[in-house]
Amino acid sequence: MTGHTIPEPDIYDSLDGQVALVTGATRGIGAAIARQLVDLGATVYAGARDTADVTASDQRPVQLDVTEESEIATVTDRIAAETGRLDVMVNNAGVFPRSGPLHETATEDFDKTIAVNLRGPTLVTKHALPLLLDSDGGRVVNLSSNLGQFTGGKWRATHPTGSRRLDSVG
Ligand SMILES: NC(=O)c1ccc[n+]([C@@H]2O[C@H](COP(=O)([O-])OP(=O)(O)OC[C@H]3O[C@@H](n4cnc5c(N)ncnc54)[C@H](OP(=O)(O)O)[C@@H]3O)[C@@H](O)[C@H]2O)c1
Numbered sequence: 001m002t003g004h005t006i007p008e009p010d011i012y013d014s015l016d017g018q019v020a021l022v023t024g025a026t027r028g029i030g031a032a033i034a035r036q037l038v039d040l041g042a043t044v045y046a047g048a049r050d051t052a053d054v055t056a057s058d059q060r061p062v063q064l065d066v067t068e069e070s071e072i073a074t075v076t077d078r079i080a081a082e083t084g085r086l087d088v089m090v091n092n093a094g095v096f097p098r099s100g101p102l103h104e105t106a107t108e109d110f111d112k113t114i115a116v117n118l119r120g121p122t123l124v125t126k127h128a129l130p131l132l133l134d135s136d137g138g139r140v141v142n143l144s145s146n147l148g149q150f151t152g153g154k155w156r157a158t159h160p161t162g163s164r165r166l167d168s169v170g
Helices: 028-039 069-082 107-134 158-169
Strands: 019-022 043-048 060-063 088-091 139-142
Touching: 019 028, 019 069, 028 043, 028 088, 043 069, 060 069, 069 107, 088 107, 107 139
Parallel strands: 019 043, 019 088, 043 060, 088 139
Antiparallel strands: none
């Protein structure tokens, strides 16, 4: 490297006073995003199927299986009651069944992938939108997969289908 520095965009300066919800915040990318948002000053609601899996003491764990609309509604109601706002919605929760070609794909795997990777973030966004629209510059971040661009490979039938459709609603 020749001494280049990566400029820090203003958007990352501070999220003080802002509120974020991250789905699938128990591990992996979701846990890292939740940690980063806390570091930037946001109040972070960490979605988890089992809230005991959220170990960060500076986050607010919330019971949130994205396939359960009643849990989604409970979470957004709680955020509205506790903070009155939502600035950042991160749809991170996802599953990755390693299916083969369509004719070898278990219908249950297909249904689960669509439920978690497509229906889930769509409904979470639906319930979050009233709060996001009230915020000055509310943002929705959808984690998808470049596998959505492919029709071949290891995840041939199931994962690309969910990802491509999520791209289309994001
Ligand atoms: N890792 C990659 O290389 C990669 C590449 C492209 C895109 N992505 C995308 O990035 C996101 C996160 O990937 P990752 O690698 O961090 O995944 P991961 O380590 O497998 O974590 C998945 C997260 O989703 C949660 N989850 C699964 N089903 C759920 C449900 N029904 N309701 C709520 N939460 C649920 C899991 O919760 P539990 O702890 O309860 O299981 C976990 O917190 C995914 O959307 C994925 O498509 C990842």
